[in-house]
Amino acid sequence: MKSYLIKRLIAMIITLWLIITGTFFLMHSVPGSPFNEERTTNEAIQKNLEAYYQLDKPLFVQYVNYLKSLVQFDLGPSIKKSSQTVNDLLGRGFPVSFELGLYTLILAIISGITLGVLAALRHNGIIDYLAMTIAVLGISIPNFVMATLLIQQLAVNIPIFPVATWASPKHMVLPILALATGPMAIIARLTRTSMLEVLTQDYIKTAKAKGLSPVKIVFKHALRNALLPVVTVLGSLAASILTGTFVIEKIFAIPGMGKYFVDSINNRDYPVIMGTTVFYSAILIVMLFLVDLAYGLLDPRIKLHKKEAK
Amino acid sequence: MEKILQVKDLHVSFTTYGGVVQAVRGVSFDLHRGETLAIVGESGCGKSVTSQSIMRLIPEPPGKIKSGQIFLKGMDLIQLKEPELRKIRGANISMIFQDPMTALNPTITIGEQIMEGILQHKNISREQAKKAALEMLHLVGISNPEIRLKQYPHQFSGGMRQRIVIAMALVCQPDVLIADEPTTALDVTIQAQILELFRDIQKKTGVSIILITHDLGVVAQVADRIAVMYAGRIVEIGTRREIFYQPQHPYTKGLLQSVPRLDVEGAELVPIPGTPPDLFSPPKGCAFAARCPYAMEVCEKVYPFETSLSHHHYVNCWLQDVRAKALVSSNH
Numbered sequence: 001m002k003s004y005l006i007k008r009l010i011a012m013i014i015t016l017w018l019i020i021t022g023t024f025f026l027m028h029s030v031p032g033s034p035f036n037e038e039r040t041t042n043e044a045i046q047k048n049l050e051a052y053y054q055l056d057k058p059l060f061v062q063y064v065n066y067l068k069s070l071v072q073f074d075l076g077p078s079i080k081k082s083s084q085t086v087n088d089l090l091g092r093g094f095p096v097s098f099e100l101g102l103y104t105l106i107l108a109i110i111s112g113i114t115l116g117v118l119a120a121l122r123h124n125g126i127i128d129y130l131a132m133t134i135a136v137l138g139i140s141i142p143n144f145v146m147a148t149l150l151i152q153q154l155a156v157n158i159p160i161f162p163v164a165t166w167a168s169p170k171h172m173v174l175p176i177l178a179l180a181t182g183p184m185a186i187i188a189r190l191t192r193t194s195m196l197e198v199l200t201q202d203y204i205k206t207a208k209a210k211g212l213s214p215v216k217i218v219f220k221h222a223l224r225n226a227l228l229p230v231v232t233v234l235g236s237l238a239a240s241i242l243t244g245t246f247v248i249e250k251i252f253a254i255p256g257m258g259k260y261f262v263d264s265i266n267n268r269d270y271p272v273i274m275g276t277t278v279f280y281s282a283i284l285i286v287m288l289f290l291v292d293l294a295y296g297l298l299d300p301r302i303k304l305h306k307k308e309a310k
Numbered sequence: 311m312e313k314i315l316q317v318k319d320l321h322v323s324f325t326t327y328g329g330v331v332q333a334v335r336g337v338s339f340d341l342h343r344g345e346t347l348a349i350v351g352e353s354g355c356g357k358s359v360t361s362q363s364i365m366r367l368i369p370e371p372p373g374k375i376k377s378g379q380i381f382l383k384g385m386d387l388i389q390l391k392e393p394e395l396r397k398i399r400g401a402n403i404s405m406i407f408q409d410p411m412t413a414l415n416p417t418i419t420i421g422e423q424i425m426e427g428i429l430q431h432k433n434i435s436r437e438q439a440k441k442a443a444l445e446m447l448h449l450v451g452i453s454n455p456e457i458r459l460k461q462y463p464h465q466f467s468g469g470m471r472q473r474i475v476i477a478m479a480l481v482c483q484p485d486v487l488i489a490d491e492p493t494t495a496l497d498v499t500i501q502a503q504i505l506e507l508f509r510d511i512q513k514k515t516g517v518s519i520i521l522i523t524h525d526l527g528v529v530a531q532v533a534d535r536i537a538v539m540y541a542g543r544i545v546e547i548g549t550r551r552e553i554f555y556q557p558q559h560p561y562t563k564g565l566l567q568s569v570p571r572l573d574v575e576g577a578e579l580v581p582i583p584g585t586p587p588d589l590f591s592p593p594k595g596c597a598f599a600a601r602c603p604y605a606m607e608v609c610e611k612v613y614p615f616e617t618s619l620s621h622h623h624y625v626n627c628w629l630q631d632v633r634a635k636a637l638v639s640s641n642h
Contacts, residue, residue: 202412208367209407210427210478211400220426224417299417300462 008292012285019281020070020274024063027273034079034268053079055270066274075278076271080263086275093257094279096166097244100256103176104241108183113223113230115184116191120226121218123196131188138185144247147178151251164253175252179245183237187230195226228298235291239284243276314485314518315341315364315403320378322356322363325371329590333359335542337378341486346512346519348529348550350565351539354586357522360539361488364520365405366395382486401431404479408491410471414463420474421459428481446477449514450507469500476507483515490522505531526569530554535622538562541587541597548623558625560602596628604629 033055035046050056054065069076075086119131154174155163161174198204199222207221244258257276264272295302322334334356341347349357362368364380366387380387382402387395399405407413415423424443428434434442440459447455450473463471472492479487489508493501509532512519523529529536529550536553538546538561546559557563564582571577584601587593593600599609608628617630628634 202407202409203415205367205407206405206413206475206478207415209365209399209405211396211398211430212426213396213430216426216430221415221418225415300419301416301464 008289012289015285016278016281020067020278021063023274023277024066025059027270028059028062030268032268034270053077053270070278075275078269078272080267080269080272086271089260089272090257090275090279093244093255093260096254097249097256097258098242100166100172100175100179100249100254101238101242101244103172104179104183105238107176108180108187108237108241109234111180112184112187113191113227115188116230117195117218117223117226119188119192120195120199128192132192135185135188135192138181139189141181143178143182143245144251146181147175147248147251150174150178164251166252166254166256171252175248175254178251179241179248183241186233186237190230190233191226194229195222198222198226201225224298228295231291231294231298235287236284239280239287243280243283311342311345313340314343314382315520316379316381317360317364318379318381320360320363320380321376322359322368322373323376324373331589332592333373333542333589334363335592337539337542337544339537339544339547341518341520343485343518344512344516345534346508346521346532348521348523348533348536349539349544350523350526350529350536352524352565352586354589355539356542357524357539358490361405361490361520361522364486364488365399365403366390367399367405397431400427400479400484401482402484403486403488404482404484406472406475406479406487406489406492409495410468410475411495413475414471416463419460419462420466424459424474424478424481427478431482442481443477446481447474449480449511450474450477452477468496469503472496472500472504473507476504476511480511480515480517483517485518486520487517488520488522491524492521493528494523494525501528502531508532526566538565541592542589543597543626545598545627546623546625548620548625552620552623556619556623558619558623558630559598559627560604560629561598564601596626606634 033050034053035041035049041049047056054062057065066076073087075090078084078086078089081089115131115134119128119135122128151163151174155161162171165171204217204221207217212221244256244261246258246262248254249256249258257279260272260276261280263269264276317340318338320334320337321332324331324333337356337360339347349360351357359368359373363375364387366375368375375388378388382398385398387398390398414420421440421443424446425436425439428439428442429436432439443459444455447458452458452470452473458466463474466474476492492508493504496504505528508519508521511517519532521529521533533550535547535549537544538553538559540561546553546557546562548556553562554566557566561582564580567580568582570579582601587597587600593610595608595610595612596602596605596614599605602609606628614626614628614631616624616626617632618624619630
């Protein structure tokens with residue numbers, strides 16, 4: 001197990017390094033620069049700015065310098081938001097996005113799995129059709145439509161919840177609902193499919209032949225096996241939800257980190273582009289690692305470490 | 311001998327997109343305490359449906375037990391509701407399925423899988439259940455049961471898994487064990503071991519076994535009595551000796567002739583010509599008439615009555631009817 005973890009850690013670092021390298025050179029190959037705007041800047045000032053942010057140096061030197069500072073967990077200064085570092089931006093934005101994402105995930109997982117299991121148990125029944133209608137709607141309605149709909153109905157027409165901003169638990173309800181419908185729908189469909197497959201397995205028949213109650217059959221024998229494919233998608237789903245979403249955070253005026261993904265690219269704010277990419281990649285890689293660990297826990301056939309005797 | 315299980319005129323059908331399949335069309339038999347009754351027949355003759363109906367494990371819908379009675383200890387299982395059936399499944403009647411590779415849950419230890427049955431039916435502690443599970447593993451011939459209990463199905467070979475499935479089925483000491491093709495998925499040497507185990511267990515526990523199979527070799531080794539099924543009905547039933555040495559139904563004869571033989575030099579394999587009837591619209595008379603070399607006019611029109619040939623031996627064939635026999639002897 002220990003040697004597996006070490007191997008895995010090295011692989012994770014290499015993956016991250018490849019992503020950093022790719023992003024860095026791709027980003028610089030895109031035309032334009034942070035100071036390239038409609039208004040023409042004085043040439044001398046532009047030179048000075050470039051010198052300040054070390055953009056005048058050869059690309060490879062910039063790359064090495066970036067890696068050097070990254071090793072010290074320094075993501076550099078933001079070019080557009082002067083006097084703020086990327087660490088500051090992410091440090092402020094991520095906890096908010098994470099909080100929103102975490103509640104969203106919990107809601108999506110619990111409701112998605114419940115819906116999927118119910119649909120599978122009542123296969124081709126009313127509950128099944130109802131659950132799958134909800135799921136199809138959840139997948140096909142974009143979350144910004146969902147968000148505006150929720151605001152219109154539950155904040156304007158019937159003013160139960162505040163329209164926007166991020167202050168109290170009450171403020172969280174609408175963005176969480178808007179954000180959770182998509183993932184919930186995905187999880188529900190996946191759970192249903194995989195549950196239906198598991199329910200036809202021979203060991204379920206064996207469990208029935210033992211005289212077990214339906215509750216025991218579903219929770220003890222079926223669900224655990226049915227959840228394996230669901231866990232697979234959870235890794236990437238969790239990474240993208242936890243790091244914030246541009247649209248939802250914009251609509252609800254939530255001070256998360258989602259907006260930096262888009263803003264930084266429009267602004268060619270190189271350190272922020274790099275920072276958000278590195279951060280997102282790191283979280284994704286960690287999530288995928290956690291998924292693999294969860295596999296090992298859910299399915300005894302999957303061994304994380306290689307057999308000692310070889 | 312005490313009748314432990316009685317099946318009377320069982321009719322089971324399945325509703326499909328193509329119509330209603332009459333899978334079982336009036337099956338009756340008794341099972342005595344401590345005996346092994348083999349139900350043989352080709353694929354689709356209704357033997358598995360019959361056995362699953364006894365457990366009431368037919369998925370309803372699309373399946374439906376249309377009529378009949380199944381008596382176990384004076385209770386008619388057809389009349390029972392789900393919660394009452396659950397008390398019987400695993401406790402009074404157990405079932406072993408064909409493929410031991412898929413019959414065990416891959417994510418639960420085999421100890422837990424054996425114990426959960428007994429914990430469900432008997433009011434005992436986990437400690438006692440574990441003891442019972444250990445005893446069962448010992449009985450089915452698994453060495454190091456203490457360690458094996460904590461292992462998962464993938465750590466066992468196919469033959470070992472079938473032993474575990476058997477242990478699982480017997481842990482509550484049921485009266486009846488239904489084994490649906492228990493050796494089909496195993497290779498021949500393991501088959502022999504498992505059949506040996508069945509005999510051994512029956513001697514030790516006195517359980518009655520219903521053995522569903524299409525393998526006459528298996529039947530010859532373990533069955534006390536044999537019921538031959540064709541197109542949803544039992545066409546002949548008798549002791550092993552009677553069925554193997556004095557088969558009376560043309561189908562039984564055909565079945566025996568179609569077994570490959572190694573002991574007779576140059577023996578040819580004689581297949582039964584034709585195919586089984588379509589059970590969407592089964593023929594009015596004897597279902598085997600279309601393939602029967604001895605078919606008479608009456609065979610296609612009226613289903614033959616049951617004729618008793620001995621105390622145990624019954625056959626549904628017009629050739630065995632007293633009138634047919636009288637006709638034959640008057641012609642001579």
